[in-house]
Amino acid sequence: MPRKTIPKIGVGTYENTDPEVCKASVETALNLGYRHVDTAEMYENEAAVGEGIAATDCDRDDVFISTKIHSANLGYEDVLTHARESCDRLGVDVLDLLYVHWPIRAYDPEETLSAFDELYDRGLIRHVGLSNFTPALLETALEALDAPLLAHQVECHPLLQQKELRKFAREHGHRFVAYSPLAKGSVTEMPELVDIADKHGATPAQVSLAWLLSKECVVIPKSSSESHLRENFEARRISLDKTDIERIDGIDRTTRQVDFEAAPWS
Template identity: 35%
Template structure:
């Protein structure tokens, strides 16, 4: 699988998301994904499934160095000592010595961003984290992290799908050679029912969801982390890697409404800043 190289790590462009897969039920799902060939697994302390993810990795027989593993610190734990405790807890639950990518899951309004990123960089020096990143930052916060603080941000994970414009963010990230990791790439299931995507899918002999993923993978510097509980859907997402869109397809998708954001918790930043 194609990888994106960033800050010393290699990020497989199609990963496996585990949001809303809490508890032990997550283990067989991740085991299935690993059997099918996924090598990029995305979790977080908030998902309450790190133990299950770790158990799946342990039972897979796949060498740790062959896997990319991401986890994240929750926005309520962004004081330096809390971040340290959160990482220690995540490593223990995952049953690993290090994670490939450790991310700020959401910004908090009262965080000291410089102290947060300094603490996270110390983990790289300690060897418990290979690279650091951020999720759900608006442009102001992202520029502060990269341009003002100079943190070695390996990627930015945000909601991105055919119904949400992220062109400004993507343009900035490309200037910095930083990948965008798209979560909710199927618009929380809505892509499957979109008439335009279904029509393009019929042309290529695939489903609408595969077209949504192919559209993201068609873009330079973008990785995607769809989740799928059923094995056939996990395979279908992998099959999106082989779909090649043409200009007619791209133009049709470009005409879809691009103002639909579906992940808006009350602690979200102001997105237009």
């Protein structure tokens, strides 16, 4: 099956649970030029996402659709069943990218990833992804996985720079995908980003996204409003200079937005 390139900016749909709002925001995003839509079984909005995609004039082959298997459904047979159910809800025959959402609960490297290999071999998924893995868990997963790994998705922004995981992605040849790239809005109040935004006639949110893009990250900002969807998408036009990037690189404050007791890094 032909591989597809993952677009650098995607629209996130986490907590976008109202079906009409979710459908409209996905449709709006694609009409603005986005070609990457990120969802998950756990978000309970795959059907609305699929309706949003179907409502546009975009050719299916031009839209990169990624979703994730819930951590409770990572047994071999469950992965096969739930991947097909995600396809059905999204209204597609093939998933461009399927992630292991969290390496917890039912996750077992050999069992879970052999099912992902099976999906890849069958052509039900074009690419395999992992999400929320530590470097050690990534090492184990890569040993168990036969299919090529396209992407690792994890929280990343100027307050959680994930240098080790970004380096791991470069060294192992997969894409690093940043979720919560705006730190749930916290970046808008960071003095460093406010200053850089003023310099470029941009917003701090755009600066955060531009910084991640300068690091060859794929970014998945989420929004349901047209103005914010447009703002985020325009971040790709901002070119930060070396001084800007070094200033953000030098931020030594760390704040993780997504955390809980059973998280892999806890």
